[in-house]
Amino acid sequence: MSDEWNLPESGEAKQSKEDVKSWKLLEKTLLAGVQEQRRSRRWGIFFKSLTFIYLFVALALFSPMLKLGKGAVDSTVSHTALVEVRGVIADKEAASADNIVGSLRAAFEDENTKGVILRINSPGGSPVQSGYIYDEIKRLRGEHPDVKLYAVISDIGASGAYYIASAADEIYADKASLVGSIGVTAASFGFVGLMDKLGVDRRVYTSGEHKAFLDPFQPQKPEETQFWQGVLDTTHQQFIDSVKKGRGDRLKVAENPDLFSGLVWSGEQALKLGLIDGLGSTSYVAREVIGEKELVDYTVQDSPLDRFAKKLGASVAEDLALWMGFQGPALR
Structure with a gap:
């Protein structure tokens, strides 16, 4: 087997x-x-x-x-101090109030600074951060009356960036620079109609009648829209008052009632409207206006670390x- x-x-x-x-x-x-x-x-x-x-x-x-000190500059000769305002003006950004204010203080406090140039290339940003910088420029100018501050706009100096520039002794720009946009904006989306088509219900639980008044998934209420418009109008008026205080009689408001409407102008147009004082670059202002062509950059930079x-x-x-x-x- x-x-x-x-x-x-x-x-x-x-x-x-x-x-x-x-x-x-x-x-x-x-x-x-x-x-x-x-x-x-x-x-x-x-x-x-x-x-x-x-x-x-x-x-x-x-x-x-x-040598990681932010804004620290070793200069023992007479010079024009340069501070850059680049990009969006917002907290934690390069153009934050902390960075710009720190740079301006260092520039004004240097005994060899003959004048300060605030070179601006920014579309604007936070009204709060812009307001901080505006107030500090006014304070530093009062504390150092012999040191003039000139704002020089390169490509664009709009909205909050112009807010800052209006605190300077004088403003210069290129003939093709974009200047102005004195206004306030707040934008969002509304998805109520889309949710209705999809058959989606929005359920929001709040304590406070108007706590969710900016919710884009709920219909707008007339009283809440009016309230929010009031907030924007108040902020806009603060902007207008600051620009008027900074520019004074140089503004041609009577000739152009749209000056504070949020429109933006070329440098050549801005000169006629009194929004700027002259056409010129950073090197031009340093050489011809301040009288000291040597530039020293006080802008806060990232350290090597x-x-x-x-x-x-x-x-x-x-x-x-x-x-x-x-x-x-x-x-x-």
């Missing part, structure tokens, strides 16, 4: 089993190689990350040696994602 159940295998069957064993062995070998490569790559990334962290800590410890930290943060995040296996598809 045992002989009947233990029949000898044919040559083809033996060959097939040997092929299967060979493929399994090859598969295990390949998988082991791939796993070893992955482990090696992950540990390599890990140690590179540790190296970056070590360098970061070392720079932090020796940062005083890198800050720049390194930003690059390091992006690099470490990418390496850690790779090390933890979070690598998605990429286009090559």
Whole structure:
């Protein structure tokens, strides 16, 4: 009976089993190689990350040696101080009140500063941040009456940026610069109609009758719209009063009743309207108006440590994602 159940295998069957064993062995070998490569790559990334962290800590410890003082300028000769207002005026941005005010203070307090130029290239931004800067310019001008401040608008000085410029002794711009936009805006979207079409109900629970009055998913109420318009009108009037205080009789309000309507003008038009005092660049104002062509930049800059930290943060995040296996598809 045992002989009947233990029949000898044919040559083809033996060959097939040997092929299967060979493929399994090859598969295990390949998988082991791939796993070893992955482990090696992950540990390599890990140690590179540790190296970056070590360098970061070392720079932090020796940062005083890198002259990281924001706005610090070593100048022992007479010069024109330069402070840049670039981009949107907002908290935590390059053109925040903290950065601009700190730069202006350093510029005015330097005994070798003959005049200050506030070079503006900004579409505006926060009325609060602009107001802080405006007030500080007025204070510094009163504290240092012998040091004049000139605003120079390059591409654009609109809305909150012009608010700031109006605090200067004089304003200059290029003939093609965009100047003005003395107004206030607040925009949103309304999705009520879309929700009705989709059959979606909005459920909002508040304590306070008007707590959700800006909710774009609910119908507007006339009394709330009127209230919000009052807020904007009040802010606009504050803007107008500040510009009038800064520019005084130079403004040609009678000739152009749209001066405070939010419109924007070219530098050439702005000169005729009294929004600016002359046409000229930064170097022109330094050389011809202030009388000191040597420019010293007091604008707050990222320190070497800050720049390194930003690059390091992006690099470490990418390496850690790779090390933890979070690598998605990429286009090559």
